[in-house]
Amino acid sequence: MNPALEVTDLTVAYHDKPVLWDVDVTAPAGILMAIVGPNGAGKTTLMKAILGLTPVAAGSVRIDGKSYTQQRQRVGYVPQRGSVDWDFPTNVVDVVTMGRYGALGWFRRPGRREVDLAMHALEQVGMHDFAQRQISQLSGGQQQRVFLARAIVQDADIYFMDEPFQGVDATTERTIVTLLKQLRGDGKTVVVVHHDLQTVAEYFDWVTLLNVQCIASGPVGQVFTEENLRRTYGGRIAFVERDALATGGMALRSFAPAATAGGAD
Amino acid sequence: MSASLEIQLLAVLVAAACALPGVFLVLRGTAMMADAISHTVLLGIVLVFFVVQDLQSPWLIVGAAAIGLVTVTLTELLQHTRLVKQDAAIGLVFPALFSVAVILISRFARGVHLDVDAVLLGELAFAPFDRLIVLGIDVPRALVTIAVVLIANIAFISLFYKELKLATFDAGLAATLGFAPALLHYGLMALVSITAVGAFDIVGVVLVVALMVTPAAAAYLLTSDLRRMLVLSVAIGVLSALAGYWLARLLNANIAGAMATMTGVIFLVVLVLAPQRGLLAKLVRRRRQQADFAATMLAIHLLHHTGAPTEAEEARIDHLERHLDWQPGYAARVIRHAERLGFIKSIAGHLQLTPTGYAKAQEVLAS
Numbered sequence: 248m249n250p251a252l253e254v255t256d257l258t259v260a261y262h263d264k265p266v267l268w269d270v271d272v273t274a275p276a277g278i279l280m281a282i283v284g285p286n287g288a289g290k291t292t293l294m295k296a297i298l299g300l301t302p303v304a305a306g307s308v309r310i311d312g313k314s315y316t317q318q319r320q321r322v323g324y325v326p327q328r329g330s331v332d333w334d335f336p337t338n339v340v341d342v343v344t345m346g347r348y349g350a351l352g353w354f355r356r357p358g359r360r361e362v363d364l365a366m367h368a369l370e371q372v373g374m375h376d377f378a379q380r381q382i383s384q385l386s387g388g389q390q391q392r393v394f395l396a397r398a399i400v401q402d403a404d405i406y407f408m409d410e411p412f413q414g415v416d417a418t419t420e421r422t423i424v425t426l427l428k429q430l431r432g433d434g435k436t437v438v439v440v441h442h443d444l445q446t447v448a449e450y451f452d453w454v455t456l457l458n459v460q461c462i463a464s465g466p467v468g469q470v471f472t473e474e475n476l477r478r479t480y481g482g483r484i485a486f487v488e489r490d491a492l493a494t495g496g497m498a499l500r501s502f503a504p505a506a507t508a509g510g511a512d
Numbered sequence: 513m514s515a516s517l518e519i520q521l522l523a524v525l526v527a528a529a530c531a532l533p534g535v536f537l538v539l540r541g542t543a544m545m546a547d548a549i550s551h552t553v554l555l556g557i558v559l560v561f562f563v564v565q566d567l568q569s570p571w572l573i574v575g576a577a578a579i580g581l582v583t584v585t586l587t588e589l590l591q592h593t594r595l596v597k598q599d600a601a602i603g604l605v606f607p608a609l610f611s612v613a614v615i616l617i618s619r620f621a622r623g624v625h626l627d628v629d630a631v632l633l634g635e636l637a638f639a640p641f642d643r644l645i646v647l648g649i650d651v652p653r654a655l656v657t658i659a660v661v662l663i664a665n666i667a668f669i670s671l672f673y674k675e676l677k678l679a680t681f682d683a684g685l686a687a688t689l690g691f692a693p694a695l696l697h698y699g700l701m702a703l704v705s706i707t708a709v710g711a712f713d714i715v716g717v718v719l720v721v722a723l724m725v726t727p728a729a730a731a732y733l734l735t736s737d738l739r740r741m742l743v744l745s746v747a748i749g750v751l752s753a754l755a756g757y758w759l760a761r762l763l764n765a766n767i768a769g770a771m772a773t774m775t776g777v778i779f780l781v782v783l784v785l786a787p788q789r790g791l792l793a794k795l796v797r798r799r800r801q802q803a804d805f806a807a808t809m810l811a812i813h814l815l816h817h818t819g820a821p822t823e824a825e826e827a828r829i830d831h832l833e834r835h836l837d838w839q840p841g842y843a844a845r846v847i848r849h850a851e852r853l854g855f856i857k858s859i860a861g862h863l864q865l866t867p868t869g870y871a872k873a874q875e876v877l878a879s
C-alpha cells in the first residue's frame with residue numbers, strides 16, 4: 248500500500264533564503280500526525296508546499312502515490328484562521344458549503360444537497376445553531392469550528408490543518424480532538440501543525456519535528472524524545488513535563504496550559 | 513428619445529457597469545487598482561489608435577484591457593521585490609504609464625478627437641451627438657458601448673459567481689481546489705479595464721473611479737450578503753448617477769462632477785446611518801452597552817449590601833450619588849435604565865433589587 252503522504256527531498260526557498268532544507272516525511276494512511284517546531288520553522292510553508300500553494304526549489308510530494316494535482320479531490324485543507332477576512336459579507340453555512348465547491352467543479356452552483364451536508368457538518372462541530380450567523384460575529388473558537396466543518400464536507404482522505412488549536416478554549420479543543428479521532432476512525436489521515444508540546448503524545452500517533460530541516464519523523468513513541476526536542480528547539484525546551492515525552496509513556500492529564508516552547512504566533 | 517433621457521440612461525448604465533466589479537475590488541482591498549487601471553487604459557487606447565488610426569475601433573478595448581493587465585502585473589512585480597508596499601507600487605506604476613499616454617497625445621495626436629480634458633471629465637453632455645444605427649434604431653454610440661460592457665460584467669460575474677466568491681474570501685482554498693484564483697484575478701482585472709474604457713469615454717476617469725469604489729463601499733456597510741451587496745452597489749450607483757444629473761441641471765454644472773459629488777454624499781449618509789455598521793448605530797450601541805454596564809454595576813452594589821445593617825442607608829438614591837460618585841442626573845438615568853431592565857424597583861426613595869437583578873448580579877460576579 249502507498250503511504251498517504253510521501254515528501255522527498257523537499258527544499259523551499261523564499262528568494263535566496265532557504266526555509267525548508269531537504270525535508271523527508273512519510274506518513275502511513277489512517278494516522279494523526281503532528282508537525283511541531285518553533286516559530287518560523289517552516290511548518291506552514293511545508294503544508295503550502297505540499298498543497299502546491301508555494302513553489303518548491305527541489306523535491307517531490309506524493310499523495311497516495313500520485314502528485315497533488317491528480318489527487319486534489321482527496322485532499323482537504325484547513326488554513327490558519329487568520330488567513331481570511333472574517334468581515335467578508337457571508338454567513339456560516341455559506342462558508343461551510345464552500346467545502347463542496349471542489350466536488351462541484353466550475354460553474355455548477357451549490358444546491359439543497361450541499362446545504363444539507365453543510366448543516367450536518369455544522370452539527371458535528373456543535374455549530375448548528377450558528378448556521379445563519381454572519382461570520383463577522385464569530386469568536387475565534389467558533390471560526391475554527393466553521394473551518395473544520397468546511398473541511399468535513401470536503402470528505403477528503405487526507406487533511407492538512409494549520410494550527411486548528413490556536414487560541415481556542417478547552418471545550419473547543421476537546422471538540423476538535425474528538426473530531427480528529429473520528430476522522431481517523433473513518434480511515435482518514437490528518438496532518439496538523441501543532442504548538443502545544445504537552446498534548447502531542449495524547450492527541451497524535453505520529454509526529455514530525457521540524458526546524459528548517461526535518462529533525463525527526465515517525466511514531467510519537469519513537470521520535471518524540473527529549474533529545475529530538477532539544478535539537479528542534481535548541482535550549483528553550485526545559486519545561487516539557489517528562490510524562491509528556493515518549494520515554495515517559497502516555498500522559499493522562501487534564502488540559503494543561505500551553506507549552507512554553509513555540510507559543511501562538 | 514430626448515437628449516436628456518438619453519444622457520440619464522447612459523449615466524445609469526455606466527453606474528451599473530462600474531458598480532459590479534467594484535464590489536470585488538472593495539472586498540479584495542484593491543480599490544486603488546480601479547484608480548490605476550482607469551488611468552492607464554488611456555495608454556492602451558493611444559497605442560492602438562496609432563496602429564489603427566480609428567477612434568471607433570473595437571481594438572481599442574483590447575488594447576486597453578491589455579494595458580490594464582500590464583498595470584496589474586507591473587504593480588505585483590514591484591510588490592514582490594518587497595522593496596515597496598502595494599499602495600506605493602500602484603502609485604509608482606500608474607502615473608508613469610498615464611503620463612506616457614498624455615505625452616503621446618499632446619505630441620502626436622493633436623487635432624485628433626482625443627484630448628486630456630475629455631479623459632478626466634468625460635463628455636456626457638455631448639454623447640447624444642455621436643450616433644449609430646443599430647438594428648434599425650438610431651442610438652448614441654456610447655450607449656451601445658456601455659450596454660455591451662454592462663452585459664459583459666453581468667455575464668462574467670454570474671458565470672463565475674461561486675468561483676469569484678471563493679477566490680476572494682479564501683484564495684488558498686480556491687487554489688487547492690483547482691479554481692485558479694490567479695486566473696480569476698486577471699479575469700476580474702481585465703473586466704475592470706474594459707469597464708474603464710467603456711465608461712471613461714463617457715464620464716471621465718474621475719467618475720469611473722468614484723462609481724467603482726464608492727457605491728460598493730457603501731453597499732458593504734449595508735449588508736452582510738454578497739448577492740445583496742452586488743444589487744445594492746448597483747442601486748446606489750444608479751441613484752448617485754441620477755441624483756448627480758439633476759444636481760448638474762439645477763446648478764448648471766459639469767454632469768460627471770455632480771455625479772461624483774453625489775456618490776460621495778450618498779456614501780456619507782450611509783456611513784452615518786447604516787443600520788448595523790453605521791457610525792450612529794455604533795454610537796447608540798456603545799451608549800447602550802455603557803448604560804447596561806452601569807445598571808449591572810448598580811445591581812451588584814445593591815447585592816453587596818443586601819442583608820447588611822446598612823442596607824437601608826446604602827439603597828437610598830441620594831446616598832448612591834455620593835457613594836458611587838455619580839452625577840445626580842447620571843444616577844437618575846442609570847436608575848431609570850435599571851428599572852426598565854427590571855433589575856431594581858424604587859420605593860419611596862429606596863432602591864430594591866428584583867429577583868432578575870439579583871440573578872444578573874450573581875451571574876456577572878460568577879463569571
Ligand SMILES: Nc1ncnc2c1ncn2[C@@H]1O[C@H](COP(=O)(O)OP(=O)(O)OP(=O)(O)O)[C@@H](O)[C@H]1O
Nearest residue numbers: 261262266284285286287288289290291292293512
Ligand atoms: N511569503 C514569504 N516571503 C518570504 N519569506 C517568507 C514568506 N512566508 C514565510 N516566510 C519565511 O519563511 C520562514 C518559515 O515561515 P513559516 O510561516 O512556514 O513558519 P511556521 O513554522 O509556520 O511559523 P509559525 O509557528 O510562526 O506559524 C519564516 O522565516 C518566514 O519569515
Ligand SMILES: [Mg+2]
Nearest residue numbers: 290291292409
Ligand atoms: Mg505557521
